[in-house]
Amino acid sequence: MHLYGLIGKKLAHSFSPPYFRKKFRELGIDAQYEVFELDDISQFPELIAKHNNLKGLNVTIPYKKEVIRFIDNPDETSGAAGAVNTISIDRSTGKPVLYGFNTDVIGFEKALKPLIGNRNVDQALILGTGGAAQSVAFVLEKINIPYRFVSRTKQQPDFNYHDLTKEVIGHTHLIINTTPLGMFPKVDEFPDIPYESLTKEHVIFDLIYNPTETLFLKKARQQGALTSNGLKMLEIQADEAWKIWQRYASE
Numbered sequence: 001m002h003l004y005g006l007i008g009k010k011l012a013h014s015f016s017p018p019y020f021r022k023k024f025r026e027l028g029i030d031a032q033y034e035v036f037e038l039d040d041i042s043q044f045p046e047l048i049a050k051h052n053n054l055k056g057l058n059v060t061i062p063y064k065k066e067v068i069r070f071i072d073n074p075d076e077t078s079g080a081a082g083a084v085n086t087i088s089i090d091r092s093t094g095k096p097v098l099y100g101f102n103t104d105v106i107g108f109e110k111a112l113k114p115l116i117g118n119r120n121v122d123q124a125l126i127l128g129t130g131g132a133a134q135s136v137a138f139v140l141e142k143i144n145i146p147y148r149f150v151s152r153t154k155q156q157p158d159f160n161y162h163d164l165t166k167e168v169i170g171h172t173h174l175i176i177n178t179t180p181l182g183m184f185p186k187v188d189e190f191p192d193i194p195y196e197s198l199t200k201e202h203v204i205f206d207l208i209y210n211p212t213e214t215l216f217l218k219k220a221r222q223q224g225a226l227t228s229n230g231l232k233m234l235e236i237q238a239d240e241a242w243k244i245w246q247r248y249a250s251e
C-alpha cells in the first residue's frame, strides 16, 4: 500500500491528514496518510529510508526552506522560491529520488488575484521571512507588485517592525501575514503594526486559516480593509499537491 504524509514540527491540528484520507476514501484509493513530526530536519533522510512505500510528502512549518537540501530535483518554481512544500518520491530505480514542488505559490496566486481584482496595488509588505514568505514574494514578483519583507531580526535588507510607521502602513495597500502570530492555539497574538493607519483602500491577507479570523484580520476589518484568511490558498495548494502525486504515480 502506498504511503503519503506530512512532515513538520507540531502537527496535532493539521488540515492535510483528514483532507487526504477523505480524498483516498472517496476515490477508492488504497493508500495511507500519516503525520511525521520531526524535531529536526536532520531526521528527514532516516524517514525516507525507513518507509520504503512512502510516495509523497507535504511539508509544513518550519521545514519548507530547510528540506530543499535533501531534494534531488526541485522544479523551477520551488527552486526559484527557495521553498518546497510537496515532495514526490520515485523508487523505480531502487534508490529513492526526490522531486520537489511548491504548490503554495499557485495557491497564493489563485487566492490573491480575485481578491485584488481591479484595485491598483502599487506596493506590498510581507510580514515574516520563512518558507511561506518566499512563496508569497515569488508571486508578487510574477504579478509585478513591489514588496518589502518585515522581519524581527532584519537579516534581509528590508524592514524591522519598528520601521512600520503610520506613514509606511498608510501608503502600503497590500499587507500579507506569513508569520504564525495568531494561529491556534495562540489566538491572542497579532503582528505589531499600527492598525489605525489601515483604511478601506487596504487589502490584508493572512496565510493562517485557523482560526478563520485572526486578530490581525479582525483589526484590519474593523478599519474597513478588505481581508482574506488562508483557507482558499490551503485548499488550492492541497489539490495541486494531489495532482502532482497522481501525475508521478502514472509515469
Ligand code: NAP
Binding pocket: 060, 061, 062, 063, 064, 065, 104, 107, 127, 128, 129, 130, 131, 132, 133, 150, 151, 152, 153, 154, 178, 179, 180, 181, 183, 207, 208, 209, 230, 231, 233, 234, 235, 237
Ligand atoms: P516559517 O518558515 O517558520 O516562517 C515563519 C516566519 O515568521 C519566520 O521566518 C519569522 O520571520 C516569522 N516569525 C516566527 N515567529 C514569529 C513571532 N513570534 N513574531 C513575529 N514573527 C515571527 O513558517 P512558514 O512555513 O513560512 O509558515 C508561516 C505561516 O503561514 C504559518 O502560520 C502557516 O500555517 C501559514 N501557511 C499557510 C499556508 C496556506 O496554504 N494557507 C501555506 C503556507 C503557510 P522573522 O524571523 O524574519 O521575523
